[in-house]
Amino acid sequence: MIVKRNELTWFERLYLPALIGGLKVTTRHFLNTLTTKTPVTQQYPEEPTRVLPGYRGAPYLVRDQDGATKCVSCQLCEFVCPPKAIRITPPGPTGKPADRTNAEKMPEEFEINMLRCIFCGLCQEVCPEEAIFLKSDFSLTGLARSEMIYDKDKLLALGGTHPGIQKWKHKLDEAKEQETFPVKV
């Protein structure tokens, strides 16, 4: 396709129409912003920001609908983490048992170094228990590097409960269906 380029008239070549057009646009914006006071600026610390669903913020551990730790200390997230920000201490043979049914163990300690974390979301993707999620927090601050290493308690507190996805409840329902398997009439 060939775009036809019209020759500019002598009036247009005086720059005047362009000048007047620009004058109109800038005047309109200037007066609008001055009088109606609706600038597009979002004044961040005062006005809270809206984070859209699916935003990849800081990774936190979540509890299930009963308030129990979902993480089973499988260490998949630790292995997959590209910047090696996650460090999990498994309970070992003598450690505390898991605080929920359907799980053998829970981590003794679970640390995420938020200074190393790159918020890629691989931990969330790899987790078989749906125990770690990238939440909407994006502005993490601390006065020392040690403050930026979040431990298990802090991660669980920040993550909160996550009753939306109940993997083991669905598994239980499936198991119950299996018990009465052929009966479906």
Add this chain to the structure above:
Amino acid sequence: MAWLDSLTPQTQFVFFTLLKIACVLGLLLTLVAYAVLAERKVSALIQDRVGPNRVNLPLIGSIPFLGQFLTKLGFWHPLVDGVKSFIKEDFTPGHVRKIYFWLAPAISLVPAFLVIAVIPFGSTLGAQKMVIADLNVGILYTFGIVSLGVYGVVLAGYAANSKFPFLGGIRASAQMISYEIAMGMSVIPVFLVVGDLNLGKIIEHQAQNGWNVLPLFGGGFSAQSLLLVPCGVISFVIFFISALAETNRLPFDMAESESELVSGYHTEYSSMKFGMFFIGEYANMFAGAAMMTTLFFGGWTLPFFGLDVAPVAGEWWKGLLHIGIFMGKMLAFMFTFMWIRWMLPRFRYDQLMDLGWRRMIPLALANIILTAGVLALTNR
């Protein structure tokens, strides 16, 4: 004031000149600082933004209404910007030409201040004329000094010894030299009409015969004043465009053009050396605005309420009012500069040269002939 009268006239002259220099320089630097703030606020408003509104001073900020208002206005930002530019690291890159690198900011700063010396910024205050140096060849002096301003930019580009500043310096030199010609030619009609090079006399003439840009009021209608209107308008438009080019403002900011040359001739500068370029640039804008006010818009005069004559003894309020009128006109031009910055895109380099050499210089020449013809025909 008895001790003042006891001084010799020479000592009095020196005293008052120093006083005027101190006042004008102090005021100019304050205005420059707040012009930067105004630039940021105006651009913010034109782009539907809020603009600087953060800095809050401890004591003044707690005054109920005023403190918050000043913060919202960004009133303290120039103060903080100044402090910041002083305490930043003054880094001199290893590859620069040291002597010129140190010299360039000063050379770009000084001419801008020197131009202000001949501008009559008010009528009289007491017995003192409100102009630092009442030169008979004021306008020649101005053009001489303004043409020095380009050396700061060129020297900075050369001293930085790297490609972007060098390109910026080259562009600036070509641009400022070509537009200087158009600028110089555009004011010749003014002097043909006025018949004097003293800026004070030019204002007096405008008070009697109407402003040079529109010489209709004052002296009353006549064939001559009607015929001189197009001359004045063309003169002013050429002068205004040249002033934009001379002060490196958009749409002619070839020397800086952030999108092409990082920041042009002052890329390698930091801290207060960069600050000096910045102050120089804005002081140049003020000088340009003051020149336009003086040459085309009647300086400190207004054509009504008897504000176009110098105050007689005792009318000190009128003297102050004249200074206010001058400032108002100058600030209106500053606002126009800022406004135009967000109105027009940057010219391409060849378009800039084309506009300067092939459009404005012939037009300015034709305007001189036209004005001379009008003056000759109407038997001046």
